[in-house]
Amino acid sequence: MTDDRIAIRYYEFWDIPRAFAFAFDGDTYVFDCRFDESVGDYKTWFDVLRVDQFVLSDHAEMSWQDLRSRGRQFAQIPVSSVVFDKTRRAFVSRTVLDMLA
Numbered sequence: 001m002t003d004d005r006i007a008i009r010y011y012e013f014w015d016i017p018r019a020f021a022f023a024f025d026g027d028t029y030v031f032d033c034r035f036d037e038s039v040g041d042y043k044t045w046f047d048v049l050r051v052d053q054f055v056l057s058d059h060a061e062m063s064w065q066d067l068r069s070r071g072r073q074f075a076q077i078p079v080s081s082v083v084f085d086k087t088r089r090a091f092v093s094r095t096v097l098d099m100l101a
Contacts, residue, residue: 005091011064016079016088018042019064024097027052030071033079046082048075048100075100 006024010017018033031046049071077100083093 004094005085006094006096007090008092010089011067013089014042016082016084019068020092021067022092028067028071029100030068031082032068042079044080045076045078047073048077049073 006022008017008020008022010020012019017031018035019031021028021030023029028051030049030051032049033042033046035041036043049068051067051071077096081099082096085091
């Protein structure tokens, strides 16, 4: 990993990861872009949750729902502002941290 990328673990994928998480500074950040039944498409933003003092690698088998339930929502950021790697499955740009500050 280079300094400008953060490794992610994704849980749902439709064009891009619709649910993913990464660890940073001892906390885990969970990004969730839910499907909106009323419009038949995914929302245009990620709900961002923080799971304090949680080591993602220690819970590799945890379900997406269990991980989400441990967090508390503290931000929403536009899907279009999250920059993924070429595969859209491995990394996000560190610029996402600036949006969370």
